[in-house]
Amino acid sequence: MDNLSLEINALERALLTMDQSQAESIVIGAMTKGTPIQIASELVSGTLQRIGDSWETGNLALSQVYMSGIICEEVIDKILPPSNPLRKNQPKMAIAVFEDYHLLGKRILYSTLRASGFELIDLGGGLSTDQLVEIVKNEKIKILLLSVLMLPSALRIKELKLNLLDTDVKIIVGGAPFRFDTELWKEVGADGMGKDSSDAIEIVTKLMEEKS
Amino acid sequence: MTSMERVLTTLSHKEPDRVPLFLLATMHGAKELGMSIKEYFSKGENVAEGQIRINLKYNTDCYYPFFYAPLETEAFGGEVIYTEDGPPNSGRPLITDIQKINSLTAPKVKDSEVLLKVLKSIQILKKHSKDKIPIIGVVMSPFSLPVLQLGFEKYLDIMHFRKDLFNHLMKVNQEFCIDWANAQIEAGATAITYFDPVSSSTIIPRKLYLETGFQIAVHTIAQIKGSTATHFASGNCLPIADLLPQTGTAVVAVSTEEDISKVKEAFKNKLTVLGNMNGIEMRRWTPEQTDKIVKDLIQKAAPGGGFILSDNHGEIPFQVSDEVLFAVSEAVHKYGTYPIIKS
Numbered sequence: 001m002d003n004l005s006l007e008i009n010a011l012e013r014a015l016l017t018m019d020q021s022q023a024e025s026i027v028i029g030a031m032t033k034g035t036p037i038q039i040a041s042e043l044v045s046g047t048l049q050r051i052g053d054s055w056e057t058g059n060l061a062l063s064q065v066y067m068s069g070i071i072c073e074e075v076i077d078k079i080l081p082p083s084n085p086l087r088k089n090q091p092k093m094a095i096a097v098f099e100d101y102h103l104l105g106k107r108i109l110y111s112t113l114r115a116s117g118f119e120l121i122d123l124g125g126g127l128s129t130d131q132l133v134e135i136v137k138n139e140k141i142k143i144l145l146l147s148v149l150m151l152p153s154a155l156r157i158k159e160l161k162l163n164l165l166d167t168d169v170k171i172i173v174g175g176a177p178f179r180f181d182t183e184l185w186k187e188v189g190a191d192g193m194g195k196d197s198s199d200a201i202e203i204v205t206k207l208m209e210e211k212s
Numbered sequence: 213m214t215s216m217e218r219v220l221t222t223l224s225h226k227e228p229d230r231v232p233l234f235l236l237a238t239m240h241g242a243k244e245l246g247m248s249i250k251e252y253f254s255k256g257e258n259v260a261e262g263q264i265r266i267n268l269k270y271n272t273d274c275y276y277p278f279f280y281a282p283l284e285t286e287a288f289g290g291e292v293i294y295t296e297d298g299p300p301n302s303g304r305p306l307i308t309d310i311q312k313i314n315s316l317t318a319p320k321v322k323d324s325e326v327l328l329k330v331l332k333s334i335q336i337l338k339k340h341s342k343d344k345i346p347i348i349g350v351v352m353s354p355f356s357l358p359v360l361q362l363g364f365e366k367y368l369d370i371m372h373f374r375k376d377l378f379n380h381l382m383k384v385n386q387e388f389c390i391d392w393a394n395a396q397i398e399a400g401a402t403a404i405t406y407f408d409p410v411s412s413s414t415i416i417p418r419k420l421y422l423e424t425g426f427q428i429a430v431h432t433i434a435q436i437k438g439s440t441a442t443h444f445a446s447g448n449c450l451p452i453a454d455l456l457p458q459t460g461t462a463v464v465a466v467s468t469e470e471d472i473s474k475v476k477e478a479f480k481n482k483l484t485v486l487g488n489m490n491g492i493e494m495r496r497w498t499p500e501q502t503d504k505i506v507k508d509l510i511q512k513a514a515p516g517g518g519f520i521l522s523d524n525h526g527e528i529p530f531q532v533s534d535e536v537l538f539a540v541s542e543a544v545h546k547y548g549t550y551p552i553i554k555s
């Protein structure tokens with residue numbers, strides 16, 4: 001596949017000015033250089049990772065990361081609809097907010113992953129340990145992405161992990177408590193931690209490769 | 213010096229006898245009183261007693277009768293969820309259909325049971341403090357409250373695409389915020405913390421802040437009849453450091469993710485800096501680590517005054533041990549006596 005660095009620069013500019021039609025033109029224009037899944041995983045994902053990295057370094061704000069993800073998700077849905085067999089939907093992956101209703105982090109990650117060509121189940125917010133254990137076992141979820149805002153919820157992931165030891169699910173965590181205490185994810189027994197959506201794409205890509 | 217004199221001196225960018233300590237332990241009072249968190253916050257009397265005990269136990273320089281973040285949304289009719297080991301949290305957003313913003317009205321302070329509990333705690337503390345210990349009231353800014361009223365996604369959507377709804381919501385929230393802040397001042401609060409995390413550069417870019425949160429802060433703070441401290445609740449603020457003094461605030465509470473030396477330099481002789489111990493990490497600190505961290509913060513930020521030691525979120529986690537809180541207090545007394553000696 002041809003180098004997409006010019007398109008990545010252009011797409012980043014379009015997203016940061018919230019120009020959805022320009023973003024769509026850039027993505028459609030790039031389709032001559034690769035398949036829809038390649039465009040999603042290299043152009044769109046590459047751009048969103050760069051935007052995520054800029055948030056991590058304090059050069060962009062969360063609202064810009066959020067709006068960029070939403071725009072890209074809509075654009076990619078047009079060239080790669082949810083039912084498209086090319087979408088990376090195996091092993092089965094789900095995302096949830098553990099114990100509370102602060103949904104923004106989950107929404108950003110959900111959009112970013114879908115815009116990068118992944119398909120995953122959105123379990124919503126306010127889920128308890130018991131609910132998550134039941135869903136993971138019944139749905140045979142293999143990768144569970146958990147977004148958390150409050151420290152007590154983060155600490156209770158340890159209990160969730162213990163209740164899922166008889167499964168092979170991998171738990172990847174993210175959210176403010178894990179950003180401010182970078183050792184916390186290990187303490188609660190998570191299998192990985194993403195500081196931002198860029199990190200999460202890398203972790204999920206690696207896990208998908210390992211598990212498929 | 214009394215705590216009040218110490219704080220007022222540092223606010224005027226002069227060196228007091230030692231660095232003031234604002235130990236913003238909102239839930240530890242429940243432990244002191246042997247109560248659950250839910251029971252503790254059920255009465256203003258409990259919170260006042262909890263704050264008095266925290267102040268005495270750790271030799272702090274303020275009373276901080278902050279209950280919990282979703283207090284204001286509770287006054288609007290929202291749900292609050294209690295846990296045994298953390299701050300009461302907001303439930304599902306109060307407004308699910310954004311069109312209902314048009315019919316939203318502000319609650320009256322005098323009719324709100326939950327707000328009256330806070331006023332009760334301030335009144336008790338006022339009587340107890342005899343004006344020697346500052347009492348720090350709290351409001352959620354009109355610009356940040358919608359995260360709890362609508363949820364963050366919907367709020368960002370209306371902020372970007374539905375200016376009509378955004379403007380109406382700001383009008384309602386601003387009217388409420390000013391009334392609520394002034395009711396606390398009237399009850400005896402010395403100053404008001406203006407919690408405004410959405411304005412932080414972690415959440416919105418500078419350009420959007422200039423068009424939104426900045427304008428709202430300028431107009432709201434001007435109508436609060438007391439000093440304010442702007443708190444970004446762990447969010448960054450250096451990219452808007454030049455704008456913050458223009459909002460009329462006197463203090464800025466900064467994130468642990470920002471270099472305290474750069475922060476102090478940016479606000480020198482303009483705003484007093486409050487911060488910036490990492491509250492989340494504090495749960496794992498040893499007394500030795502605590503000593504080192506507090507010493508480092510003081511040596512970098514305290515010279516010249518204009519500095520108050522505190523955590524970076526405005527709410528120390530319930531899991532932080534008494535041992536660590538004692539170590540913070542001891543280190544402030546050990547290293548925070550002016551003139552600051554660097555070693």
